[in-house]
Amino acid sequence: MNDIYLIKGKNLERTQFDSLKEHNIKNSKIWIDITGQDPKDLESVKSLFGIHPLVIEDMSKKLTRPKIEFFPKYNFIVIYGLIMEGKVRPIELDFLIGENFVISSHASPVKSYEDMKMNPEQIKNLLDKGIDFMLHTLIDREIDNYTPAISSFDSELENLENLAIENPTPELLKKLFEIKRQLLRIRKVAYPEREVISLLAKRDHDFVSDKAVAYFRDIYDHVIRINDQIDNYREIISSILEVHLSVTSNRLNEIMKVLTIITTILMPITAIAGIYGMNFRYMPELEYRYGYFIAVGIMFLISITVLIFIKKKKWI
Numbered sequence: 001m002n003d004i005y006l007i008k009g010k011n012l013e014r015t016q017f018d019s020l021k022e023h024n025i026k027n028s029k030i031w032i033d034i035t036g037q038d039p040k041d042l043e044s045v046k047s048l049f050g051i052h053p054l055v056i057e058d059m060s061k062k063l064t065r066p067k068i069e070f071f072p073k074y075n076f077i078v079i080y081g082l083i084m085e086g087k088v089r090p091i092e093l094d095f096l097i098g099e100n101f102v103i104s105s106h107a108s109p110v111k112s113y114e115d116m117k118m119n120p121e122q123i124k125n126l127l128d129k130g131i132d133f134m135l136h137t138l139i140d141r142e143i144d145n146y147t148p149a150i151s152s153f154d155s156e157l158e159n160l161e162n163l164a165i166e167n168p169t170p171e172l173l174k175k176l177f178e179i180k181r182q183l184l185r186i187r188k189v190a191y192p193e194r195e196v197i198s199l200l201a202k203r204d205h206d207f208v209s210d211k212a213v214a215y216f217r218d219i220y221d222h223v224i225r226i227n228d229q230i231d232n233y234r235e236i237i238s239s240i241l242e243v244h245l246s247v248t249s250n251r252l253n254e255i256m257k258v259l260t261i262i263t264t265i266l267m268p269i270t271a272i273a274g275i276y277g278m279n280f281r282y283m284p285e286l287e288y289r290y291g292y293f294i295a296v297g298i299m300f301l302i303s304i305t306v307l308i309f310i311k312k313k314k315w316i
Contacts, residue, residue, distance in 0.1 A: 002041045005123050006030040012124040017044040029127040030101040031134055033117075035109050045103060049074065051096065059094045059105050066192040068199050074098040075207055077135075079196060080189035081110060081142035082149040088182050090189050093142060095135060097207045102135045112141035132212040139197075140219050146226045150186065150233070153179055157236050164244040168251075172244065180237050187230045194223050261310060268302045 004015050006028040020030075025048065034041045037060055046056045055076045058064050069076040077095040082088055091110070096103040104113065116122060116137075126134045156179065163172050200208055201216040208216060272295060 001035045002038070003033045003035075003117060004030065005032075005120075005127070007124060007127050012120055012127070014120075017041065017048070020044075020048065026100065028100060029131060029134075031123065031127060032101070032103040033113055034103070034105040035107075037105055037107055042105070045096070049096070049098065049101060049103075055096070062092055062107060064092060064094070066189055066196050068196045070206070074101075077139075077196060077200075079139060079142070079193050081106075081112075082145050082186065083108075084149055084152070088149050088152070088186060090185060093138075095138065097131060097135050099207065100131060102131050102138070104138055110142070112145070113138070116141075130209060130212065132208045133215070135208075136212055136215045136219070140215070140222075143193075143197075143219055143222055143226070146186075146190065146222075147229075150183075150226065150229055153183070153233055157233065157240065161236070161240050161243065164240050165247060168244045168247050173241075176237055176240060176244075180234070183230055183233055183237075187227070187234075190223065190226050190230060194220070194227065197223050264310070265303050265306050268306070269299045272299055272302075 002017065004017065004020055006013055006015065006020070006025070007030075008028050032045070034045075039060065042056050042059055045051055046053065050073060052071065055069070055071075058076070058078070064078045066080060067076075067078050075097050077097065079093050079095075080090040081093050083091050091106060091108060093110070094105040123134075126137055156175075160172055160176060160179075163169070197216060197220040199205070201213055201220045205213075
């Protein structure tokens, strides 16, 4: 599916590739949005705008690293947006910007772009201001989505931190590592985007006017904050893991302490019981009338003595 908007004279028109050939595209300002990366649409872009075959090949693939490539008549830009589908998932966004056109391509529909298409007047105003302002809006809208997507982890991490202190469980670890994996996926695309946006924010860019540079610089600042936020969350996760390990270790130590105390108390008792449990025929105490009571009394006294000793040592 493709949507093509062009300004011819003072009017905004919506057309398709077949009818686009009939227009004088050199005298028009054009935005082409391609959803689904249809090979026929990409081939039309190649022939109409003279795009290099390797660029078209990159646009037809997924998981291309964020980058910007400079060509004499256009630039090729790859960045990523985020989609919330239960989990946060990056979506590749490819852009071509030339003197009078900007082309956006993505595998699945992008909500912010679909919202723009519901407002033709906004599209016209952006194209009237310049192709660079149209590109800025397309990138800015998707970069803006990073903050709410990443911030969605905030309350979840806070809850996990409380659980790590109160009741550390294997399920908590599983959830932490899942969030960590999602943040890592986001960071893999957000980190190299800094370089891409910084190149667009420079004054010597062929297809970005001096007026638009400040707007791209604002996006660059936003990308820096996003990366800082991701790093902060990764540190929080590491901190929660340390708390989980510490609490689990302390709990294990408490259990071992109780078991050690019980074992210490039972050891002399077991020794006495073991002695009188030996099957020797001649043992002086076996026929003594009060032998049993004396043995139990000694066991009891030893237990009390051990407990007093442990208490004085402040082991309990």
